[in-house]
Amino acid sequence: MVSEQDYVSGLNGMLMEMMEAVETMGDQVHDALVNHKKGMRQQIYDQSKSIQIKEEEVEETGIQCMIRYQPLASDLRAVTVAMKISYDLGRVARYIYNVLEMNEEFNLRECDIHQVIELFGDSREMVRQSIRAYLNKDAKMATEICSNDDSIDNRYRDILDQYKHQGVFSGECILFNGLTARIVERMADHACYISHEVIYLVTGRRQFYR
Amino acid sequence: MRLLSRKHTEILVKILCIVVTIVVISPLLWIIGKVIYTGLPAWNWNFFTTIIGPPESSTSGIGPAIEGTFIMNGIACLFGIPLGIFTGIYLAEYAHDSIFASVIRTAVESMAGVPSLIMGLFAAALIVENLNRNQPTALAGSFALGLMIIPLVARATEESMRVVSNDIREAAIALGIPKWRRTLQIVVGIASGGIISGALLAFARISGETAPLLFTAYFNDFWPTGVNQAMASLQVYIYNNALQPYSAAIANAWGAALLLILIVLGINIIVRIFIRPKYQEGF
Amino acid sequence: METKLDVQNLNAWFHKKQALKNINIKIPEKQVTAIIGPSGCGKSTFVRCINRMHELSPGARVEGSIVMDGLDIYGGIDAMDVRRRIGMVFQKPNPFPNMSVADNVVAGLRLAGGYKNEELDRITDDNLKEVGLWGEVKDELYKSGASLSGGQQQRLCIARALAMKPEVLLMDEPTSALDPLSTAKIEELVKKLKVDNTIVIVTHNVQQAARISDMVAFFYLGELIEFDETRVIFEKPTNQLTERYITGRFG
Numbered sequence: 001m002v003s004e005q006d007y008v009s010g011l012n013g014m015l016m017e018m019m020e021a022v023e024t025m026g027d028q029v030h031d032a033l034v035n036h037k038k039g040m041r042q043q044i045y046d047q048s049k050s051i052q053i054k055e056e057e058v059e060e061t062g063i064q065c066m067i068r069y070q071p072l073a074s075d076l077r078a079v080t081v082a083m084k085i086s087y088d089l090g091r092v093a094r095y096i097y098n099v100l101e102m103n104e105e106f107n108l109r110e111c112d113i114h115q116v117i118e119l120f121g122d123s124r125e126m127v128r129q130s131i132r133a134y135l136n137k138d139a140k141m142a143t144e145i146c147s148n149d150d151s152i153d154n155r156y157r158d159i160l161d162q163y164k165h166q167g168v169f170s171g172e173c174i175l176f177n178g179l180t181a182r183i184v185e186r187m188a189d190h191a192c193y194i195s196h197e198v199i200y201l202v203t204g205r206r207q208f209y210r
Numbered sequence: 211m212r213l214l215s216r217k218h219t220e221i222l223v224k225i226l227c228i229v230v231t232i233v234v235i236s237p238l239l240w241i242i243g244k245v246i247y248t249g250l251p252a253w254n255w256n257f258f259t260t261i262i263g264p265p266e267s268s269t270s271g272i273g274p275a276i277e278g279t280f281i282m283n284g285i286a287c288l289f290g291i292p293l294g295i296f297t298g299i300y301l302a303e304y305a306h307d308s309i310f311a312s313v314i315r316t317a318v319e320s321m322a323g324v325p326s327l328i329m330g331l332f333a334a335a336l337i338v339e340n341l342n343r344n345q346p347t348a349l350a351g352s353f354a355l356g357l358m359i360i361p362l363v364a365r366a367t368e369e370s371m372r373v374v375s376n377d378i379r380e381a382a383i384a385l386g387i388p389k390w391r392r393t394l395q396i397v398v399g400i401a402s403g404g405i406i407s408g409a410l411l412a413f414a415r416i417s418g419e420t421a422p423l424l425f426t427a428y429f430n431d432f433w434p435t436g437v438n439q440a441m442a443s444l445q446v447y448i449y450n451n452a453l454q455p456y457s458a459a460i461a462n463a464w465g466a467a468l469l470l471i472l473i474v475l476g477i478n479i480i481v482r483i484f485i486r487p488k489y490q491e492g493f
Numbered sequence: 494m495e496t497k498l499d500v501q502n503l504n505a506w507f508h509k510k511q512a513l514k515n516i517n518i519k520i521p522e523k524q525v526t527a528i529i530g531p532s533g534c535g536k537s538t539f540v541r542c543i544n545r546m547h548e549l550s551p552g553a554r555v556e557g558s559i560v561m562d563g564l565d566i567y568g569g570i571d572a573m574d575v576r577r578r579i580g581m582v583f584q585k586p587n588p589f590p591n592m593s594v595a596d597n598v599v600a601g602l603r604l605a606g607g608y609k610n611e612e613l614d615r616i617t618d619d620n621l622k623e624v625g626l627w628g629e630v631k632d633e634l635y636k637s638g639a640s641l642s643g644g645q646q647q648r649l650c651i652a653r654a655l656a657m658k659p660e661v662l663l664m665d666e667p668t669s670a671l672d673p674l675s676t677a678k679i680e681e682l683v684k685k686l687k688v689d690n691t692i693v694i695v696t697h698n699v700q701q702a703a704r705i706s707d708m709v710a711f712f713y714l715g716e717l718i719e720f721d722e723t724r725v726i727f728e729k730p731t732n733q734l735t736e737r738y739i740t741g742r743f744g
Contacts, residue, residue, distance in 0.1 A: 003742070070700060072727045072739045204729025377587040381650070383546060385601035385657065386577035395604060399591040 005075055007065045011058060011082040012135065018054045018089045019131050021047060025093060026124045029100045033117050036108060044100045051093040058086035074201075081201045085134060088190045088197075092127055095187045102180045111173035115159055119184045123152060126191035133195060139202040142195035152188040156181045242475075245468050252465025262431040262442060265451060265459040272466050274433045275442040278348065281434060282427060282443060283413060285352035290359030291409050297360065298367025298405075303393045322361035329354045330422030338426055348434070348441035351427030355416045362415060366408020370401035407481045414477040417470060420445035444470050497522035497661060497691040498543065499560040505538055508552035512538040514715045516557070520661075520708075525687045527706035527723070528695045531743055534712040536695045540663045543693065544579040545572040561660060577605065580654030584666040586646035588638030588653070594621075594630050597638040597649055601657045620652040624682055644675025651682065655690075662686070664694040668701070680705050699739055703727050711735045 004012075025047045032040050062083040065071065071079055099120060126145055133141040159181045163174045200206045214222065260271030297318060305311030333354035338346060374397050382392040398405070428440040429450060444466050451463035498520035505513040513535045520526050528536040541547040542555055545566065559566040566575050588597045598617045602608050608616075617634070621627040626648045630641065638649060647667060654662060664683070668676040683692060683705050696702050702709055702723070709726040711719045711734070719726065719735045730736045737743055 005740075072699065072703065073730055073736050075740050076728065375587070377583065377585050378589060380546070380583060381587040381589070381653075382600075382604075383549065384544060384576055384581040384583075385604070385653070386573045386575075387601065387604045388573060391604045396589055396591070396600075400589070402591070 005069070005071070005078070007061075007069060008075065008078040008082070011061060011065070011079065014054060014058050014061065015082060015085060015089065015131070016135070018051055018058070018086060018093075019128075021051050021054070022089055022093050022096065022127070023124075025051075025096050029096050029103070030117070030120065030124075032100060032103050033113065033120065038104055040100060041104050044097050048093045048097040052090050055086045055090035059083050077201050077204065081134075081197045084197050085131075085194050088194050089127075089131075091190050092187055095183050095190075098183045099180055102176055102183070106172040106176040108173070108176060110170060111176060113173075113177060113180075115155070116177050116180050116184065119152065119155055119159070119181060120187075123184045123187040123191065126152070126188050127194070130191045130194035130198065134198045134201070137198070137202055139199045142198035146192045146195045149188055149192045152185060156185040242471065245464065245471050248461075249464035249466075249468030252461045253468070257462070257465055261433060262447070265454040266456040267458060270458075270462065272442075272444065272447055272462065272469075274430060275444045275447040275466065276469070278427070278430070278434055278442040279417065279444045281437065282348050282352045282355060282423070282441060283416060285349070285437065286355035286359055286416060287409070287413060288356075289352075290356035291363050291412070293356075294360040294363025294409075294412070295367050295405060297364040298371065299393060299398065301364065301368045302371035303389075303397065318361045318364050321357065322365065325421070326354070326358060326419045327421040329357050330425050333357070333422065334425035342438070345438075346426065346428040346440040347438045348427045349437055351423045351441065351443070352437075354422035354426055355419065358416055358419065358422070359409075359412045362412040363405075363408050366411070367401070367405050370404025370408070371397055373404070374400050403485055407485050410477050410481050410485070414474045417473055418445065420449050424449075494524070495522040496520065497561060498693075499558075500543075501558050501560070503539075503542060503557035503559065504555070505535075505542055505547055506552070506554040507538075507550060512715055513542065516717050518710060518717055518720055520691065520693060522691050523687060523689065524707040525683060525692045525694060525705055526708045526710060527702035528693065528710050528712060529697070529699060529702050529738070530712035530718075531738065532697070533714075535715040536712050537665055538715075539712065540581070540665055540693055540695055543661065544581050544663055545575045546581070548572070577601070577657060578659055579661045579663060580657055580659035581663040581665065582647070582650050582654055582667050584669050586643060586650050586670070588641070588646050588649050590637055590639035592638055593635045594638050594641065594649060595634040598652050598656050600653060616656055620656045623655060623686075624648040624652045625678065626652060642675075644671050644678060647671060647675065647679060648682065651679075655686075659690070661691045661693065664692065666695055666697060669697070676701075711738060713738070 025044060028040065028047075029044060031037065062079050065079050066076075069075070126148060129145050130142065133139075133145060159177055163169060163178060256269060257271045258276065259273045260269065261274055262272060263270030297314070301311070301315055301318070305314060330351075333350045337350035337353060338344060342350070378396065378400065379392065382396050387396070423443050423446050427443060427446070429446050430440040430442045432442075434441050448463045448466050448470070451459040451466070454460065454463075496519040498518075500516055500518045500520070503513055503516040504511065516539065528539060530536050538547055543559060543566070547553050548555055555567065558568065561579075564570065588594075589600055592600060595614075595617045596603070598620050599608070599613045602613065602616065618627065621630065626645060629645060630636075633640075639646070641649060651662075651667075668679050671679070680701065683694065686692060687707075694702075694706065706723050709719075709721065709723050710717060711726070711730075711732070713734055719730060719732045721731070725731075726735065727739065730739060
């Protein structure tokens, strides 16, 4: 690969900022889940909002790069991929906020949510890895990450299976676990999409569908 | 520390150039002025139409000399211009860096430098002595003049054709046009302004050459009846009459000189004002 | 995709210096093939080999074959015949200044002989319309070819080449000397012409190649480095050198 253009480095810097913000958010929400904290809706919402704003900035900057520099080949792929990944990170932030919303909505004192918390952690790890693969332009790593998506899907189904037979669980517990697992599974999907973009960036092959 | 400011230096140099130019042109202007002043009085209908009489007569004219000049110039152009043009075409388009081409080019350059007197002697030796049993003939005079035309026209032709941009030739090549058509119909067509100018200026130049005619066409007081005879010409007329003791003869000489200068100047002006601009329009 | 020009083992020299090294390429029919590469890479030499103009340069030598419709251009055919069947447009517009606009269009035909005047008039009109010049010059057909603007002159040269009904149209940096508006007009023209003509265009403007070509050939130091579809070359070229040239990382 040729050396990186300055404007691509600029875009990557913005993406790294987004990722840091996503991590901060994610840590806070993880903490809220584990310690049954409530009342964090506003602060998490604000963080999600600022990440959406950053996403718009990346998009706008990308378009300006195309106008100004008319990039081709690897430069072109770098710009379009950066724009796509910013969208994916924006979605991830949104999902993290949704998870917190679930936490605020439901009374979970009597509910076993450790599976969902684990799933949440693993999905966050996938996103983290996919961004690392992006910054290192590591297509091999990206391919491996995406193959983990299947396991996340399976665990999500396992969680749902538990509730197929209504029994001793409270309605709130069912709802929380079901909905949150779904949200978290979508997060993992986006980690996979990011990995697809990394593969396209490095090899120019585009064969996957969202 | 400057002696003069930059602005003053500019003005000084400009004035210097103008003054020098005036000094250089003055003799020309003086000559023209003098010829007009002295020659014009001799001009009248009689002057242009009568045969050349005895030097002391004031009723003699220069009619035969005018006709003779045009006839001899005409014949000279007839063979000199085409030869000159084709030599120029050869040098411009066909001669590459071969020894043959260098020889031709040197020969043409040298011809341009040969004194007209020598040309006249050569023509006299070749034609008058060997071919004409020592009878003077206008043909020999034309031949000498023609030899002088050739290098002038060849040089003008070659230069005009060299100036034609190579892009044009490439366009013709790319269309698959054969070389001879490209040379004659396109390049020569574009160079035609320069070639015509060269031919006209050559004509003007030989109109003033006297030496070649002295041993070849000599002189003839009467209207020309054929080309293989001695013939009058303006140049030789002036030469003959200028040294005569008779005032009528001298006056007539000035009159003839005026005519000659007008022809030469006229051609130069026509070339400069009409021909060059017309042919440069498309460039 | 039919092949119009099958170039095999083409080598070319200027005196001792080798300008083209073993070029093998199949130029497709009725498409625009762009030839790109840094200065001195042999792109102009390559197209000039196609219409056998390279051999006119001092010390020029060519080896190899170029087969067009089953006939080897270098196989004993008269070079002038080749040039009548393969047209060329140059970087600097070069209409004949001593001919009118109308005469310029049919200059090649007229100087090859054998056409009646009425035919020539019709051919003039048709080709001027084809290049989009008709409307602009129809009242001035008898003015000198050189009296037009630069962009118009270039379109006139294209009309002149097209009038010969060439099998291939070669264009050597045809818009380098023109302003952006004329350039745009000529690019539009090229896109229109490729429906019926095979076009090979040399350009040092990578963006132009991206805009108008179907196939791109990248030359470097006399060698053909990569030849592929335009969208492949400009999205993900196979060769590192191509990548570096296109993204401007080259000196």
